Amino acid sequence: MTSSNDAPPLRAWLLLGLLALIWGASFLLIKKGLLAFRPDQLAAIRIASAGFVLLPFILRRFRTVQRQHWPKLITVGMVGSFIPAFLFAFAQTQIASGVTGVLNTFTPLATLIIGVLLFKQTSRLQQWLGIVIGMAGTILLVTASASGELDFNAYGLLIIAATVCYGLNLNLIKHKISDLGALTITGVSLFLVAPPAAVYLFFGTPFLEQTGDPQFAFALTAVLALGIIGTAGALIIFNTVVKMSDTTFTSSVTYLIPIVALLLGVADGESFFLQHALGMVAILSGVWIANRKRKSPA
Template sequence: MTQDNTIALSTWLKLFLLALVWGSSFMLIKKGLLVYTPTEVAAIRLAAAAAALAPFALLRLHRVKGKQWLVLLSVGMTGSLLPAFLFAFAQTQLDSGVTGALNALTPLFTLIVGALFFAQRIAPKTLVGLSIGFAGTALLVLIQGSGELSLNAYALFIVLATICYGLNLNFIKQYLPNLSPVTITGVSLLMVLPVAIIYLAGPGEVGTKLSAASDMQAWWSLAAVIALGVVGTALALILFNHVVQIANTTFASSVTYLIPIVAVSLGLLDGEIITLFQVAGMGLILVGVWIANRQSSKPIAATPNQVGASEAAR
């Protein structure tokens, strides 16, 4: 990021690419749940992501020093392990589009965690933009097509996941500015991999379901979850953490304002219903992103350890 804190066009493009990838993740979870349990979906996802980055992570273990090991374990827990299980359980009762919309709580919790524990400043303009985006999210989640107010209790799993993401963002920005995206993502996933392996080797029944399948659905569902792990978790986390380092936590977490647009659109293609309320909500989300990330003369959500334009490719 330049000294006047202008967000470069290339950084915006990376943000939109992340929105496309992560917005598709909820549909992939939905397809995985057609055959596998939530815990199986989460475990396969984590195992695939960790396996994809394991060769790179192993070569970078020597770069991790001292207390960074504990921080990376925290990143693995809050950025990958816990959200993987929480999202899978939530989508047993939530549409993929609604789940994607709830993701937009992440910037709010990022700001709250940063302000409470990391002495970050919240610019009034940023707060206004995030509030508008959150209002759009609330419209997507709370108002049904009939105009009635309704919220599925399983949404609380997503709320917990977004709190985890808020912690994760601040951990990376505050404590790991000098580690590359590949190192942070690969090593943190490697540290939580044993949880997935223990479950898949023990109570998990993935192999049984694949061998007993009378059609290809079990294999298609497995492919969907593996794609979710490799592309939607491993590769996307590298890009995401890179954006955190070259921009700021508020800008990076704003990707979750764009995710509902992708998630709801894919849900529509898969037979889910989209209403005028959802269209209005997506419009508010876009306006909120624009306001929160307009060029400013002062940094927003700044941390003591600001990351310069030079990134160490994770």
């Protein structure tokens, strides 16, 4: 890993851009997956494919998991992957993929709020200012309409609930299982929830009966790409970038994902209102303010 004073290498910048493209495109892949699948089916395929594809990378890591880790890893799998996958899928039946990508940016603020309220993390006035600004942007996004008037979309709350799950997950990892490596935590936790997702898909939904749907192959390809590349592959890239630079540099992907998501959404014919732009600016400003480091005294 480079020191804080070293500029990240070109390869780190290229991988960061690739990561932003992958995660930014995830919301459009969800949209395409919904062409043939119900939201619950899409989420199940996503989790099952991501969990099983990572298995070869984590087989040897199972030996590092101790008895006290298992309940925590199951919780991480449910809160960090399983539940958000379903929330995003159901939300995007009524929300454009680009807007979903912007709302997802609330995750760093949700992480901060939960850390302060539940894990006794210290906070500064500057961070709460960022939270308030970010919340104002969130309100703009969930009430945006073509007429410019406020039109509340309750499905936006599903995305906010997903970011709360992500925030809880990140705090659990940081405060409860920090002794395990990132790949072990993510890979094992995903694998633990993959079998239930697969069982539900094949025995709880008419998945096999849908193979005759003209959109089936296209939608399945989109969802498999979402799980394998957007979840498993992105994790490997993320860990690589962290090792090549630092967490501050890697976290800057937060600012790139909504831009990619919005551009892809507009290219796919989605509407983009002034309120969307204002909401995005407000959320990103809030994240930047909340995460800005305090300058050390001269």
